[in-house]
Amino acid sequence: MKKRLLSLLTAAALLCTLLSTTALARETDFFDAWPEDVDFSTLTWGPADAGELYGLLEELKTACAQPDNEARVLELMEQVETEWEDLQTRYAVCTVAYYRDVTAVAQDYVAWGQLMVEAQNAYILTQRELLQSQYGQALAQAVGMEAEELLAQLTPDDQRQQELMSRDQELINDYWTAVGAEYEVTWQDRSWTQAELDQDESLTPEEAGQVQRLLDQARNAAAVSILLEMVEVRNEYARSKGYDNYASYAYENVYYRDYSLEDAQQLYGQVKEEIAPLLNQIPLVVQNREELFDDQLSEYVADLTQEETLELVEPCVEEVSSEYAELFRYMRENNLADIGPLDTKMDVGFTTDLPAYRSAVMFNCPSGSYYDVESLLHEFGHYAEMCLSDAVGGGFECIDVAEIDSQGLELLSLNFADQMFPQAGDAYRVRVLYQLLTNVANGCLMDEFQAALYTGGDWTAEELNALMEELLEEYDIVGMFGDNSDYNWVLISHTFESPMYYISYATSALSALELFLDAQTDFDGAADTYLNLVAMGTGLGYREAVREAGLSDIFQTGAVSALAQRLQDYLNGQVYDLPQMADLEGHWSSDAALFCTAVGLFRGDGAGSFRPDGTMTRAQMVTILWRLMGQPEAEGAPVSFTDVADGAWYAQAVQWAAQTGIVKGTGSARFEPDGLVTWEQLAVVLDRLLGEDSVLGGELDSQGVLTRGEAAVLFQRLLTGDLAA
Template structure:
């Protein structure tokens, strides 16, 4: 599934913006979808009023039995009949509301089935239920949209338009079912993702001098020399790279075909423009990568080498012994200190058992991912968290609680739900960083170390996001690219960011394939980089004006997840991270906070790789000791925030296909 510790946020299914047609495999995740950025403004004020649907019922006491589609089927039939008869305004309005609320119930049951399955994927009954709800969702999603489409074609169009909003009317009226060719490509992608999951979960082994080695055996052998250990580790990494890399190349080929099917020469453009509807371009990101190299990388290096309070780190280690109850109580106190409103929501979450926080249990095969799902029928969400028994548990819980709070405030019907990943991550990572102002409540005397590690994580997110965006562009824009090219190019890319974030073997890297994000969510990672820069800006504001920073955060949290990213930053007075001068200002503020010197600009400075030419390998390793250590830790998922989308794998969003079809018709 993923490397231990990677944070994973599972998002909602949203038929019109996130999921249609294909059923997921029992452990599948796929890329998120959303409206195009311009649609947000037309939708403001058109959210269907549903009142406070919150359940205020403990999760264990909520309805868990299999969803019966009979109510939804009957509502659709009655709705379509009523739309054919004059004088049925009350019935049409009521039945439309029933379609929306029942779809929320179905989506909620899909998420609940996924949670039950993730607790133990070896449990046959849970696997069967998960597959059933996914298949049912596939079937009913299209039926609901088509039923509403029929209503809009009737004399009740004005009534339904008033309830839905004109933009949603356009969405539904323009919807067309998938063609066989579309479905075939989606199925191919789904099958390859399932293949990847099996390969990633399988044990990797290599035969060296007649002996079979695995990662477990390597770690358990205390008698190997450093040289032997390194040789075996390299062989294992190379073999795993060969296995997973071959699957990625197959996925890339299918995905290029998908882009071509909709008239795109560039898969990257297809993802940026339509799949994610970003309000920034590939060219913007290319410029951002250069800004990060010039402004963020030197700052990150300086922070890594800055004086540390080692006694604080020793205190931080003591968090390993805290129970889940203590984790919840301590985090709740810190969140409540940050905002009374958030403290109330945290208590609501605890009192209603809307979390599963634990370590692996003997005899159970628990999915090793951290995520949050929306439970639309109940007006709240659910946090699924795997404990590492380190301070990272506090970071993960606060991160996921940020998503939980966003769902708590969100009243958008599931059928029309959508989100912008960058904004969504501001809502989660922003809470992580603001909470560092109460690090003493979280970690006691380990507070300074906790705050420093959390800030450093954001820098790692920025740099790794840029690195992987560069790699994925190479992958998708070059149909004849080979795995050896990617391994070599990744080494060059990470060198250009002045760090050994992943182990290098001469001129190649192999371990980059361990990031599941590049398999599940192509061209998605950059959203964590943009969001991390923005939340660092928010954190810098909090050092000068804590009340203002909290007000800004709460405004973004309550503003929903569909607001365009750059518009969000502008609306709340946060910096434009695509402007080098503004990023430099932010970097200097952070330097001032930590008492770091501002680096002098050198005219005609040589590129980084030129400066390294001819350097002694041992010296280079010593110079990068701290970065190597951090890289290994982060490779294990300690700091990287990987957000994957729980949706029906291979399912395109209605809006996506609508925009594509419109584009094709114009061409």
């Protein structure tokens, strides 16, 4: 049944009263519903017992067998719905407690998980019986659907299927135990644990890295053994439902997607081609621009309390919507955000609904970084949809749409980053955008990995780790999971708890990116599009929802490329603050020239031109190489050139290059700074600098004079590790 709502008149009156206290918020009117007051700190879960529900279900079946009893049947159905919502709410309370302290609550959490599987099946079985009874059409109308349509969506589990799902819950708990366990490994005839390694000061960084890899490998082995059993359990369950594997089953029956695995596979290729290079470039730019360094943000976000984080974000929410502003205050007043630090918390963030109150609760384990702010905005997007939207589709949720609700709010809030971080707005923007692109690449990578996991037959731990390593290279994000990524991918809990979910981060992030880019020229229009999507709820399929909202279909050829180019233009102009250089417009080297300008290797001529077809002088070449190496101080005896004045703009670079031996004079104590550089000369210099032969590779026009555009492409490939391209 639909979630129970306040009457429209009551909700409207309440909203009018609350909104009258909101100052400076952007006035909006998209939502009719409002959650009930509930103090989360007073809620408990109690013993896992569904006896009240089972009794009502039996009474309902008895009532359905009697003629002329429609009113009583509908009354009992409402009572059943109320009891089911109460069970769901108590399970949600237990879930939050579990993630606050897994050890203390693990037994209750497993018991509640098993109970909910059993109770849901009993609930579904009863609903099916009722829909096929004389009161079936009346019950279907109560949820706004046809009886036949609802029957098709209600497929109860048999005894074996329930056993499989119960085992799956046990394995999920085993996984969390495994990743949190203390492992012991042997290195150089000594036993090591993580705690001992962290406290040891005798090892060199290289030695500590070797021990850490062994510890990560031990955790990986334990987690993968659990995962392989999960795959067997879930694939058996999917086959019992008539599917070849769990990946196909999950796409259709868990996430209700209106795109296929084949569509997703096409998206993988577009993301590798268009998003991975952009993702690879951003850190290179950031590390060369002081205004984008991490320490620009640290003074604002280090060691924030829960209340300080909420205070920081609340003004941004007000800029998006007056309705969101009031909901944010409601959340705070009712203790429905648990985002403060706690040593026993698991490192996750999520929002879960409290259907008994048409409300929700937010959870996060803070990291003490900017990500805590981003996570709060992300989760509040979910929170708002759960509390305010009137979902359609019989309660079946499209995760892709739900993730637009969250990531869209993250990105729209970037327009107000300077309010949150007055001296570091761009530092925050570039990190959130980088995280968004990470979501796109990681979402596709994990979906590709998990699809192979469930469709590829029997796997060993070694084969899975090798597959992950291969995919990390294909997406050009080798360090995605930190050190030892080929082992530490097991820390991504979605692979174990909710496989095939991650692609939703990619599809939704691309749509959220479009909203953000649109907001640069029309914020109100983009924000209204976003709020309209939230109001639609998550009962529509992803492609259907974005089509109705007027957004692009990212599965269409060229859609990802267009978004990537728009984002590149935004970064160049608004975050990197690059000058407009008219002679780069439409030039084949434009992207490389702007990248090299952003990282500080090249500069324009001061007159608004880059001169991509112009030649490169020896002075320019050594200056670029000097900047490439971090502008080091020259060491050793100075080298005197008669044609290099002490105050020349290239003098320091020439001294460094001469003293390190990567360039030599041309005789008669001259450097010839205005001499033109050939491909052969640059190849020799780079070989000396990098200590490698034939660093440029391929066939070179050795005597051909190098242009600035060609040099920009070369240095871009050198920095991004793509010289073979």
